[in-house]
Amino acid sequence: MRKKDKSAAPAQEFGQSISVSCANLWYGELQALREVSIEIPARQVTAFIGPSGCGKSTFLKCFNRMNDLVPGCRVEGSFRIGQTDIYGGTDVNALRRHVGMVFQKPNPFPMSVYDNIAYGPRTFGVRRRTELDEIVETSLRQAAMWEELKDRLGRSALGLSGGQQQRLCIARALAVRPGVILMDEPTSALDPISTGKIEELCEALSESTTIVIVTHNMQQATRISHKTGFFLLGELVEFGDTDDVFANPKDSRTERYITGRFG
Amino acid sequence: MKASRIRETAGRAVFAAAAVVCVAAVVAVFVFLIGKSLPAYGKLGVWEFVTGEVWSPDRLDTYDAPLSGTYGVRTMIAGTLTATAGALLVGGVLGYFTAVFLAFYCPRRLRRPLSAAVSLLAGIPSVVYGFFGIVFLLPLLSHIAPNNGSGPLATALILGLMILPTVVSLCRVSMEAVPQAYYQGSVAMGATHSETVFRIVIPAARPGITAALILGVGRALGETMAVVMVAGNAPAYPEGLFGSFRVLTANIVMEMGYAGEVQEGALVATGVVLLAFVLLVNLLFGAVSGRAVRAAVAREGRGRAAKPGHRAAKRRAEASPAGAPAGTSSAAASSAGVPSAGVPFAGALSAGASSAGIPSASASSAGMAAPASPAPRRRAGRRRAGELWQALPYRPVLPRLGHGAALTAGILTGGALLLVLGFIFAKGLPQLWQNPSLIWGKYEFGSHRITVLPAIVATLWAVALSLIIAVPVGVMAAVYLGEYAGRNSLPVRIIRTAIDILAGVPSIVYGLFGMIAFVPLLGGSGSILAGSLTVSMMLLPTVVRSTEESLRAVPDALRQGSLALGAGRLRTVLRVVLPSALPGILSAVVLSMGRVIGESAPFLYTMGSVIGPLPHGVLDGGATLAVALYQLSGEGWYMNEAYAAAVVLIVLVLGLNLLAEGCGARLERRLKGDCHAKKR
Numbered sequence: 001m002r003k004k005d006k007s008a009a010p011a012q013e014f015g016q017s018i019s020v021s022c023a024n025l026w027y028g029e030l031q032a033l034r035e036v037s038i039e040i041p042a043r044q045v046t047a048f049i050g051p052s053g054c055g056k057s058t059f060l061k062c063f064n065r066m067n068d069l070v071p072g073c074r075v076e077g078s079f080r081i082g083q084t085d086i087y088g089g090t091d092v093n094a095l096r097r098h099v100g101m102v103f104q105k106p107n108p109f110p111m112s113v114y115d116n117i118a119y120g121p122r123t124f125g126v127r128r129r130t131e132l133d134e135i136v137e138t139s140l141r142q143a144a145m146w147e148e149l150k151d152r153l154g155r156s157a158l159g160l161s162g163g164q165q166q167r168l169c170i171a172r173a174l175a176v177r178p179g180v181i182l183m184d185e186p187t188s189a190l191d192p193i194s195t196g197k198i199e200e201l202c203e204a205l206s207e208s209t210t211i212v213i214v215t216h217n218m219q220q221a222t223r224i225s226h227k228t229g230f231f232l233l234g235e236l237v238e239f240g241d242t243d244d245v246f247a248n249p250k251d252s253r254t255e256r257y258i259t260g261r262f263g
Numbered sequence: 264m265k266a267s268r269i270r271e272t273a274g275r276a277v278f279a280a281a282a283v284v285c286v287a288a289v290v291a292v293f294v295f296l297i298g299k300s301l302p303a304y305g306k307l308g309v310w311e312f313v314t315g316e317v318w319s320p321d322r323l324d325t326y327d328a329p330l331s332g333t334y335g336v337r338t339m340i341a342g343t344l345t346a347t348a349g350a351l352l353v354g355g356v357l358g359y360f361t362a363v364f365l366a367f368y369c370p371r372r373l374r375r376p377l378s379a380a381v382s383l384l385a386g387i388p389s390v391v392y393g394f395f396g397i398v399f400l401l402p403l404l405s406h407i408a409p410n411n412g413s414g415p416l417a418t419a420l421i422l423g424l425m426i427l428p429t430v431v432s433l434c435r436v437s438m439e440a441v442p443q444a445y446y447q448g449s450v451a452m453g454a455t456h457s458e459t460v461f462r463i464v465i466p467a468a469r470p471g472i473t474a475a476l477i478l479g480v481g482r483a484l485g486e487t488m489a490v491v492m493v494a495g496n497a498p499a500y501p502e503g504l505f506g507s508f509r510v511l512t513a514n515i516v517m518e519m520g521y522a523g524e525v526q527e528g529a530l531v532a533t534g535v536v537l538l539a540f541v542l543l544v545n546l547l548f549g550a551v552s553g554r555a556v557r558a559a560v561a562r563e564g565r566g567r568a569a570k571p572g573h574r575a576a577k578r579r580a581e582a583s584p585a586g587a588p589a590g591t592s593s594a595a596a597s598s599a600g601v602p603s604a605g606v607p608f609a610g611a612l613s614a615g616a617s618s619a620g621i622p623s624a625s626a627s628s629a630g631m632a633a634p635a636s637p638a639p640r641r642r643a644g645r646r647r648a649g650e651l652w653q654a655l656p657y658r659p660v661l662p663r664l665g666h667g668a669a670l671t672a673g674i675l676t677g678g679a680l681l682l683v684l685g686f687i688f689a690k691g692l693p694q695l696w697q698n699p700s701l702i703w704g705k706y707e708f709g710s711h712r713i714t715v716l717p718a719i720v721a722t723l724w725a726v727a728l729s730l731i732i733a734v735p736v737g738v739m740a741a742v743y744l745g746e747y748a749g750r751n752s753l754p755v756r757i758i759r760t761a762i763d764i765l766a767g768v769p770s771i772v773y774g775l776f777g778m779i780a781f782v783p784l785l786g787g788s789g790s791i792l793a794g795s796l797t798v799s800m801m802l803l804p805t806v807v808r809s810t811e812e813s814l815r816a817v818p819d820a821l822r823q824g825s826l827a828l829g830a831g832r833l834r835t836v837l838r839v840v841l842p843s844a845l846p847g848i849l850s851a852v853v854l855s856m857g858r859v860i861g862e863s864a865p866f867l868y869t870m871g872s873v874i875g876p877l878p879h880g881v882l883d884g885g886a887t888l889a890v891a892l893y894q895l896s897g898e899g900w901y902m903n904e905a906y907a908a909a910v911v912l913i914v915l916v917l918g919l920n921l922l923a924e925g926c927g928a929r930l931e932r933r934l935k936g937d938c939h940a941k942k943r
């Protein structure tokens with residue numbers, strides 16, 4: 001019984017808001033982030049926009065420390081999720097469990113649909129079949145694909161369409177009950193209908209989860225996000241309510257970008 | 264959380280330990296080679312040993328007393344070089360043209376059977392080739408030869424046949440890797456199929472072809488048994504087409520069974536000379552393939568004249584290949600084609616004029632490409648086709664001749680396979696049919712009723728045992744290299760070099776090592792365990808390399824997906840990466856299996872060469888099937904039994920391959936997850 005509690009409840013040590021101050025990041029010699037500070041509110045959708053190579057993905061990957069995997073990458077500044085300083089001796093795996101991630105290209109594991117979703121819970125010690133069944137069903141329902149997939153749980157996840165694969169990846173991330181989900185251009189490889197489905201999903205999920213999404217699609221940002229941050233050359237130029245940022249940007253560079261003059 | 268960290272550390276340690284075992288194996292082989300050969304070199308003198316023309320050892324020679332034998336390997340160095348050159352001439356040429364045939368001329372219906380035939384040829388153990396040489400080739404040649412037919416010609420034919428599959432498959436791969444755009448670019452300019460193949464596509468594949476030939480040479484250098492069976496083996500210079508001669512590997516295998524102190528040292532020293540040749544060839548290979556890689560990189564760089572710019576632009580370019588890129592490409596093609604426009608093949612283009620023409624043509628098209636968007640590869644390919652087109656002096660007959668040669672080669676290769684298999688099966692199957700006790704009979708001491716059952720059992724033991732040793736160690740070492748150690752860090756470079764060297768050591772040298780190192784340790788006479796240990800050292804590099812290769816093919820996205828879910832390295836490796844790499848690992852296992860069954864040189868003195876009673880444990884010895892075939896055919900009294908053994912050997916190799924392939928297919932389906940969710 002205790003095991004179940006451990007797996008089902010979100011890890012208590014983390015909150016759901018993200019606060020960063022004075023973040024600097026280098027890839028070897030190249031400085032990819034400069035003095036970025038931001039307060040991302042809990043249980044809302046926050047979008048990052050900006051031209052290619054400005055450091056959006058880099059910044060996003062700081063929140064679950066995927067940057068640790070890049071040799072020569074150096075991070076400075078304070079990153080807090082809730083009250084926890086995530087670069088201060090936290091267990092990385094526990095952090096990543098709490099901060100899920102969805103990648104640009106869907107990356108389902110070459111396993112069955114069921115095993116894909118059960119992968120995370122199994123990692124954290126859930127072994128009982130009934131429990132796993134329950135988690136798989138809940139996660140798929142949350143990702144609005146239970147009806148589509150319930151009859152093919154045992155089939156390969158690689159046989160799904162691109163859009164289905166991406167939603168499966170979202171379901172896979174949800175299966176460990178994360179408090180925060182990071183999405184790096186989750187729809188850029190998808191058709192408009194699949195994109196619409198994922199956008200709906202984001203809105204629904206934001207009731208219980210903090211979502212940070214990187215997007216190149218400005219309409220997408222206005223459609224789904226509560227907050228928007230604009231990056232340029234490694235700096236966070238502007239951050240505020242989405243409506244404000246798009247309706248009356250404070251910085252002229254933001255204005256030029258969203259009216260399409262560069263990028 | 265604590266427990267998981269301990270698991271991580273333990274996992275890492277285990278993988279690192281496996282890598283260390285690989286290094287230790289190399290160190291052991293080298294310590295052995297140096298330790299055993301140095302006294303010999305000291306006593307005999309390096310120069311005298313290498314250039315001495317007389318080899319007449321005395322097994323009573325010791326290091327403390329004056330020598331009564333003479334030890335010089337010059338004739339054998341000449342022998343090895345002759346055999347290798349002959350093999351290259353036969354197998355290289357035939358293989359090259361067979362590859363051309365397979366890649367460009369083969370009717371679609373024939374393609375699969377012929378490729379299957381080539382891989383079949385690769386699977387046939389070398390003793391079987393040697394046996395075929397004894398029973399078919401030598402009698403045939405003896406009609407025109409002054410002797411029984413053995414000598415350089417027979418050796419070249421048999422060795423050539425042996426390296427044929429290596430050459431064919433590697434050449435073919437590199438020919439088929441040439442971008443389609445080259446072909447299309449040339450045909451679009453009015454060239455015929457043959458002209459395009461021989462003047463555009465094959466020149467573009469040249470580095471790969473060179474590499475294939477060099478690998479073939481490496482194989483021919485290290486081959487032992489097949490050569491022993493047809494070369495005659497008298498320690499004399501190879502002269503003319505016929506006449507007994509000896510190669511370095513043969514020298515070792517002929518005498519190691521009963522060598523005295525100095526003689527043994529001299530044999531190890533022979534191994535060192537052999538290894539030096541192999542390493543030289545490997546270096547050459549490294550240089551060539553390194554250049555090939557660099558050339559490819561350079562080509563790529565030129566294709567992307569502009570640094571990949573904005574993602575959206577890139578996407579647009581990919582989405583509409585018919586837009587701007589197509590326009591510029593036709594411009595590039597036409598500008599490249601200008602000098603020969605209209606009458607493409609009229610004037611032979613002098614090399615000077617065309618080489619002056621190339622830079623301007625490519626520069627102009629690069630100029631066009633630069634400001635727009637990253638140039639798609641296809642266009643770079645067309646442009647390059649144009650360059651190659653002009654760079655080659657035009658020889659109108661060459662393509663037509665090439666076509667003919669390719670056809671001939673295809674027929675010859677197919678014919679050779681049919682001949683080898685057909686002959687052996689035609690002679691062997693009736694034997695088995697009339698006399699099933701050959702397989703199932705019970706061994707009787709001193710009887711003339713031979714049974715190969717003990718040999719089959721010993722072979723299967725050796726296969727199982729050596730795989731059990733080599734596969735886990737090799738796979739774990741590869742995991743350490745690919746998943747844990749930093750790319751190109753010092754330990755990784757050391758381990759890689761170690762593995763490369765290990766891969767180059769000829770199998771007979773392993774046999775020598777096993778005989779001197781493992782056999783005394785395990786009771787003094789050959790045993791299955793000693794043989795398996797010896798052979799598993801030989802398998803390690805294959806397993807490590809192909810596992811690494813297949814680990815590299817696993818997309819990084821999968822690793823990241825797993826890590827991002829909070830899984831540790833160990834779990835990511837065990838549950839996501841390794842399963843995805845399993846088909847590649849499996850094919851390495853199959854390959855290794857084939858080698859264990861087919862090898863005889865390393866077993867001869869580590870596992871025993873007696874066709875004796877059934878082995879009851881790993882400390883019992885006994886000939887493997889391949890060794891048994893060597894023994895039976897060598898004595899000349901048991902030819903019928905030898906045919907039967909050859910049939911069994913071939914069937915065993917092919918059967919295990921088929922089995923493994925079947926398992927592989929099922930595994931692959933399973934891997935992709937197409938089964939009911941497993942219960943763990």
Ligand SMILES: Nc1ncnc2c1ncn2[C@@H]1O[C@H](COP(=O)(O)OP(=O)(O)OP(=O)(O)O)[C@@H](O)[C@H]1O
Nearest residue numbers: 027030032051052053054055056057058059070574
């Ligand atoms: N692993 C890496 N090693 C070195 N430099 C990197 C690495 N990843 C990113 N960079 C560099 O850091 C900068 C920011 O890259 P990042 O991927 O964060 O940009 P981005 O805003 O996500 O762009 P895009 O919209 O194209 O995804 C770029 O200049 C990039 O070249």
Ligand SMILES: [Mg+2]
Nearest residue numbers: 056057058184
């Ligand atoms: Mg990005």
